[in-house]
Amino acid sequence: MACELEHGPPGVFECQLCSLTAPYSYIGQKPPDTESVILLEESYIMKDPFTANKDRFLVLGSRCSLCSRLVCVGPECSLFYSKRFCLPCVQENIDAFPREIQQDLEKRKVPAKKPVNKPRP
Amino acid sequence: MPPPRTRDSRHHDRDHRDRSHRAAREEEEEARERWDWNRPETRRLFEEAFFREEDSIRQSSEERHKFWAFFERLQRFQNIKASRKEEEEEKGPGLAKPPIPALADLPRTYDPRYRINLSVLGPDVWGSRGSDRPDRRLPPDKVAEFRKALLHFLDFGQKQAFGRLAKLQRERAALPIAQYGHRILQTLREHQVVVVAGDTGCGKSTQVPQYLLAAGFSHVACTQPRRIACISLAKRVSFESLSQYGSRVGYQIRFESTRSAATKIVFLTVGLLLRQIQREPGLPQYQVLIVDEVHERHLHNDFLLGVLRRLLPARPDLKVILMSATINISLFSSYFSGAPVVQVPGRLFPITVVYQPQEAESLAAASKSEKLDPRPFLRVLEAIDHKYPPEERGDLLVFLSGMAEIGAVLEAAQAYAAHTQRWVVLPLHSALSVADQDKVFDVAPPGVRKCILSTNIAETSVTIDGIRFVVDSGKVKEMSYDPQAKLQRLQEFWISQASAEQRKGRAGRTGPGVCFRLYAESDYDAFAPYPVPEIRRVALDALVLQMKSMSVGDPRTFPFIEPPPPASLETAILYLQDQGALDGSEALTPIGSLLAQLPVDVVIGKMLILGCVFRLAEPVLTVAAALSVQSPFTRSAQGSPECAAARRPLESDQGDPFTLFNVFNAWVQVKSERSSNSRKWCRRRGIEEHRLYEMANLRRQFKELLEDHGLLAGVQAATPRDSHSRLQQRRERQALYQLKRQHEEAGGRRRKVLRLQGEADGGSSDEDAEGTATREAGDSVDIQDVKFKLRHNLEQLQAAASSAQDLTRDQLSLLKLVLGRGLYPQLAIPDPFNSGRKDSDQIFHTQAKQGAVVHPTCVFANSPEVLHVQEPEARDKEGSRDDKDKMSSKHQLLTFVSLLETNKPYLVNCVRIPALQSLLLFSRSLDTNGDCSRLVADGWLQLQLVDSESAVRLLAAALRLRARWENALDRQLARQAWRRRDHRDEEEEEEVAESLAHCKDVVALSGELLQFMASKVSYSLRRLTGLETQNLYVGPQTITTAPSLPGLFGSSSLSPHPTKGGYIVTDFLTYNCLTSDSDLYSDCLRTFWTCPHCGLHMPFTPLERMAHENTCPEAPPDGPPGAEDATPEVPQKTSALQRPYHCEACGKDFIFTPTELLRHRRQHM
């Protein structure tokens, strides 16, 4: 799956944690129709559905660099710190992350308990 | 993966701590102080360096503005943080030893930058772009600063967009129907028809189409009863399914379509789907059909269900989903042989119901004054103020039966609101201007509640958020059709239990609510469970016409889900026969099949076709469109003298359709003047511009229909002559598209905060004017104007409009004739005593309804005198004030578009027409006495002419003109049918010749019709009394003097009329069937007369004399007025005038012309 240059909707992205789904149009590091931006991870990308601008893209998610689970970029599911980590993996290795991130996760724990958007087991 | 090549300069500072570097740094600092990010020049340099030309940030000023605002915020934030950070860095402990090698290369020192998953290229790394060298004016540290800001900006944008996406999915998942998506799809796989029942708020209308889309269905149609719902649902569903800017989801309504080849779901109106079935009965273009809101039981929905039930066996692969509120579900399920039902619970918060029946005194007050007593409603407002603190938000929705009731409560509630300063009171009904309707979506200031006074429009059509309280009056006004009186009646009814529940539910959409019912619980129990379906209360002629054209068989036996009342069906069939759309065997006539394809009233359709015959297509298009939309005149302007004065030059004393015609044309002129503001123009005249846009759309649609059906030759788009103006035109269109795009980007209308009454010193009308003014300032683009100019060829419209100003008097009279014939038999006669009455007391009578009045918006309401018989004309020496027996050549009738009964029966959209001539030309039934001086039209209007000579002349002329008019119409229809087929060349030539001949005939016919209309004959006009109509006819035992006169009436054979007596001359004319008390034998009295042309000398009755004159072969071409036109045709027609005659006296059979016949009969005298 290394730098596929796919256009059109080749498939549907689904987060393995929160099951958010959306059709993606491209997987890779170089979003189509943009020249000045490169992505630092292999990402699932769709055209930004909220704007008419064709050159705006939206990163949906990518694979966790530890467990290679497909996760969305939502803060409930994953974080990026020079690489993508799913939150379960971060929790497991919390000591390996800087204090700022640890604090961030602490703060996040409260709203994460909302009934909607519960991670699927 | 290579590390990002860009690093923020500041983080290298630690490596530069020695002295030499410090010196360099000081220098740098100095430069930095001089550096100004706010200089436009600086900004432009960076923009040019970082953004490509077609980049959205560079192109759109809004994006640029957003970026720089973000940039400034970030800089402020960074300055604060930077000072703190330096201290922290000293004690920064770094990371613990990672347990997993994969975590070993995580950056040791935290920086927010590492949390961003993207990187921005810029001028310093454009190396790959060839010779581009970094701009010397961009210092590296500034470049880094800019890049960092841009990075955060992009990341912020990503987070925002993803947040929206996630929120959208969360909300969708939280809808009650989300749990049922799989079951619906599963059931649909196993069955052909599925009923999805769920109450408002369960999400069925938006979600089910998306489930189908996600399951891979690609040809889905979803019908809606209302056009507006098609648009809003298509917008919502495309947004939710993330294809807002794609074309997977579209809509198709009468004037607009966003459908393309890529469209997978289309929302369309029921009427449109029926038309598609009409064209392709198998409906091959769809895989799945969703029929939404079936419980509302609209006429067309009921019919569609019947059509589908028949279609399904022939299309086993077609799936149908019926969507309904949880009302009467078993009805739908059993209609489709026990189709499975998926029932979805609604999402309503608990609602407390309070029954507050009106006290006797209030009811008594109401019945006495015929005006609604507002006190019970005010009591609810007080109760709310008393019980709920103003900080607890929640608005009030009041359901009233109609506009008058809304007006009554509005007045009282506004007074209360002005006193308490805790309410903003807003009316909501369909006659309001669009802008005023939109106000109900605005928000009230803190501590103030909205009180919306609405008709049942807010029950299903309009959903307003934030309603916590509902007041239900329990009443509704509904249009019902009275087939006997042939009028639409707006009557007040108790609502059904289903409606009461629907109204109540509006209080619980956003939180727990309260519903005040202004009736007793026992009343509720007595309500009908469901509203009366439309099919049981409206005129069915349009439906029957459509059924006929779809060949679904006899409407009487069509398997409706619930059959209509047989009487309504019979009335409709009779009406269509009357209108010539169905023949005697109830089969579609050529004109009927054409009418069935025009999505308009039969009456309007007829007008369009007749207009084409007389080359009046352009003006008739405008008039037909104007009569098919709601009146553009706003109610609020009714009492304003300025509006009335500004409108006056547009008024036509010929009638309302002509006023509307003038308004539309003047508006088009205003539109085509570059600098003028049509919105302002309309407001000044009290005109709702939206209705004019609708007219323009309808007009265009009518035109296309007429072209499609070969009635109107397609016009080539007027192409500008030179390339310069072509280019200019293209530029203008591009500019318009640009404006439209910008408007759509901006998201259309935004919610505003409502102002308290009295804040801007005063009454609601002041507030109104200012409200619209501020609205416009906020939205400088008139998007309606832009859309209008994109949709229509303004040049063409303007050409039509300006040619309308040049319509000759003749053309105008012809136009009136076309309207009159189209509208016939919708006629009213002025009351004979009108000329002695006040303007407001003028009354009119139709055949079925006495004492109707013209609508207050009608031009004749203000100038009734144009309908009176002028005094100088009157020969009545008695000086009586009534017109009943007044002899005049200027009696007039009103022809109208509709008769609407509210508190009074109103004639809507009236035109005045000359009585005698119109009746002679249009009547379905004309009966005469022996000398034709007395005529009765359609059994209710009697005309007494001064002398029988002119009577006979006019009658004979009318007969000929009617025959020729019919013939012209037939030829037009035949040509229309012909044009739609393919043809060989020689046929084409024939067609051209025929077309020329037809054209000449029509010109001649027009001329003669005009002459006929202008003929001056004195007569009296009156409506027969009930007793008179009972004793109108002599009956079958008839006197046998008539057969001597056939020549007078053209080529029809005479036979006695079986019931009226007298003789049938044509299908509408019966001769000598009227009883008469005075001159029963006058027609038999002969005197000697010598024909001035042929010298024939013999005794004649007046009638025989006319007959001879009419047919005398030696008569000069110019006869007396009215009948003269017949003369030139006599030579060719001689043979046609011959008919078999059996002479009783000599017992022989002859073929005689009338003159020959007279000669022969003389032998026996």
Ligand SMILES: [Zn+2]
């Ligand atoms: Zn997720």
Ligand SMILES: [Zn+2]
């Ligand atoms: Zn993981």
